[in-house]
Amino acid sequence: MCGIVGCFADRAFLRNGSDVLARMVEAIGHRGPDSAGVSLGERAALGHARLAIIGLADGAQPMAIDEPPLWISFNGEIFNHVELREELTARGHRFRTASDTEVILHLYAETGADCVNRLNGDFAFALWDARRQRMMLARDRMGVRPLFYTWHNGALLFASEIKALLQVPGTSVGIDQVALDQIFTLWAPIPPRTPFRDILELPPAHVMLIDGDGMRIRRYWQLAFPDRDEQPDTRSEADLAREARALLDDATRIRLRADVPVGSYLSGGLDSAIVSALAARHAAAGLRTFSITFASAEHDESAQQAEMVRALGSRHSAVSCDEADIAAVFPEVVWHTERPVIRTAPAPMYLLSRLVRNEGYKVVLTGEGADEVFAGYDIFKEAAVRRFCARQPSSTRRTKLLGRLYPYLHGLQQLNAETRAACFGIGSDALDDPLFSHRLRLRSTAGAKMFFSADLRDALAGYDATEEMASLLPRDFRRWHPLHQAQYIEATWLLPGYILSSQGDRMAMAHGVEGRFPFLDHRVVEFAARVPPGLQLRTLREKHLLRLAAADLLPPAIAARPKQPYRAPDSRSFAGPSTPDYVAEMLSPRYVREVGLFNPASVERLAMKSQNLQTQGFRDNAAFVGILSTQLWHAIFTGATSKPGSIGHADTRRTDPRVHRREFPLWRHSA
Structure with a gap:
């Protein structure tokens, strides 16, 4: 497990790239405190912050093999590296290290970019193919390991974390307002968006190839389910x-x-x-x-x-x-x-x-x-019960089932059947809506957007994050069973x-x-x-x-224990006499107005409710934490002039990875 950085650029950019790459590595030194390195070539550069787990003595990166000339900076683990190494050795490959990183290089030498199909692991890596003058970026199937990229003065820059990209002079730190809307609706941006304008995320299960012919991004794996009318598995x-x-x-x-x-x-x-x-x-x-x-x-x-x-x-x-x-x-x-x-x-x-x-x-x-x-989440059971109730919305026997969904939410148990049905939106959503299973949660989360400023509302006019998500569903999605749709x-x-x-x-x-x-x-x-x-x-x-x-x-x-979702105290964590000073400063009308994303008067009322421990509903909790974290995000990453000194994130940047630098002689054979 590590952190990676790098770029694909022309000679002019790379001529002074050593210090920039070193700063990028240092910014993510917490990911790999054991060692670090930067390697430079004529068209590309790679950097690495290492957390040594496999091949402790000989797994330093960036790593190379001579034939064909390949270099890699790898974040993650390949769990089937033992079996892959045995196969490759039987076919004549010779290994110099005990690291799983070298397995990727040899596998790529045989299969090219299709090597990802053989990897069982959590990974994000950048691989430079000197012979083809091609950079390959790849991310694991489920999206365990992150990888971000941006274009800057004609150079492609990439890193495990965005803070590394912000070390490049001139990199934009403006907010992507659509991504913010997605967070306040879907809990996270839709890839490739990130909250940073012009900084993108390589989606899970995707490969990027970039060379003299341009950039191509393709999906190499897709979660899929059988058609609901397909013959099911008949095994017991x-x-x-x-x-x-x-x-x-x-x-x-x-x-x-x-x-x-x-x-x-x-x-x-x-x-x-x-x-x-x-x-x-x-x-x-x-x-x-x-x-x-x-x-x-x-x-x-x-x-x-x-x-x-x-x-x-x-x-x-x-x-x-x-x-x-x-x-x-x-x-x-x-x-x-x-x-x-x-x-x-x-x-x-x-x-x-x-x-x-x-x-x-x-x-x-x-x-x-x-x-x-x-299928462990309560939302799966909730969707099934909501469908069951929606077929006979007037049946009190059916709506009584809603009370069995969340036994740990005591307030829900006190509601009568009619009120409970209204809370779960029985009859309000079409059963053929592809997002039926999640509509209730999406509406509840999006309720927090009532605190958006008028300017932000205007900028987002006509945009609907849920419709964008629905437009990205697979072609076969509607043919799947409703449970499978919700799982997807x-x-x-x-x-x-x-x-x-x-x-x-x-x-x-x-x-x-x-x-x-x-x-x-x-x-x-x-x-x-x-x-x-x-x-x-x-x-x-x-x-x-x-x-x-x-x-x-x-x-x-x-x-036999039923699902108990992992939760933590939300807005009440920021109430009472021990509340840190940064909370009041971040939510002050002055700073809220300066950032311009939320309505100062509405935020002030919400903060007052929080201090009185009145923000116990889902919407108010989500709104409070979302607004506070957005204000902190702005203060930390945009370099705002009114950035408070009390938020104290400096310790996480106190790294000294002792970056070693070296040239890539293998890269110099071609222009």
Whole structure:
């Protein structure tokens, strides 16, 4: 796991490129604190900040092979590198290192850009083909590892994080207003947009090739489901459960490959418990586990965590998190997410990864992805019940089912059937709407846009983020089962755009920690996509097949536990006498007016409600956190003249990677 930077440019740009590339590497030194390097050529340059996990002694990057002349800067891990190395060696390839990075180079030498189809891993890499004078950028299938790019004075610049691109003199830091609207509707921008105008994201499962003929971007993998009328898999659920278990076990096994110890996150829920239990069976020296506990009872799962620790016999550490902790680190969170967020959930993950690193670990397994892949989210059950109720909207028997959806939301249980039906929008959405499953959530989130300024509203007039998302759905989408449609939306938009980014990669790599995701092994994802919907969601029992597959791994109480979504205290984290000074300054009418994105009077009223602990609804919570994070984002990244000195993100930039520089002699053979 590392950070990469680089460029494809002419000689004039690269003549003075060494210092710029070094600054880019230094800006993301937190991703790779172990070593760093920059290599320069006549048409391209690569830089690297290394987190040493595989091939500790000989895996320094940028890395090259001589024949054909290829160079690479690689972020991530290739989990099937052992098998690929054996195949390549049998075909005559000779390896100089024990690193998985070199495997990519040799595989590319055989198959060119199609090498990505053979890789089982989480990756983003830049590969320079000196013979073809071609740069290749690639990103993993599910979007675990990030990769951003921009054009500047005719040069293509790219990096693992946007803050590296901002080290290039003259790079634009203006806000993309459409991306902001998407965040306040969909929780994340639609790739290739980012909140930064003119800085783009390479989408997951895509490859970019750039050479003298121009730039081409293509998708190499697509999540797909069978037609709803297609003959389903006729195997028994027991057979399917056995296959699911075997695939998950192997996905976990190969994600334990490392030359450093590997730990595991343990939330107290089903998914991380399964991963930890499988990992414990392969960890000869015992398993190390880590978790977050909360001071607030509604968010805390420490009792379940303790039960799993006893069952696993793991050595365990936990970090306790309260509202004040969230507020204290929130500016750091925004610095690392590089985008506004509408929830505080990334903040506890930031504290957890700091604990992991302080305990001497660089790698952890997590249960992320199980909800998308095995239909675990409440929104899937909600959509099914809403469809059921919509067919007979006057039936009180049907609407009573709505009360069973969110047992942890006590206020919902107090509503009568009619009010509950209105809250869930029964009858308000067409059943053939491709976004039916998510319309309720999208409307609730977009309600926060009532705080947008008049100027921003005018600039966005006529734009609808949900319609853009709908226009990008696959051609076959309407032929899929409704559950599969909902899974696709979650896995394609929210998972890479928010969960794997703001809560995942950025929070872990802020402290040089690599997260690994067995549930996102593409073999597991492709298998689960073929499972009949009735075996994924059995009435209101989520993850039915996964529970069968893991029945013997877990204590009964954990195995039967219903979904408890990961949440953290939101607006109330910024209320009370211990509220940091930056909150009032960021939300002051003066600064809100200066930034110009929100209505100062409306924000002032919202802030007052927050201080009185009145912002408990979803819309107000999302609005408060979204506005505060946007104001922080603006102050941190635009260099605003009124930028407060109290937001304190400077520590994250205190890096000294001791960048080594070298020339690329292999590149000089061609003009």
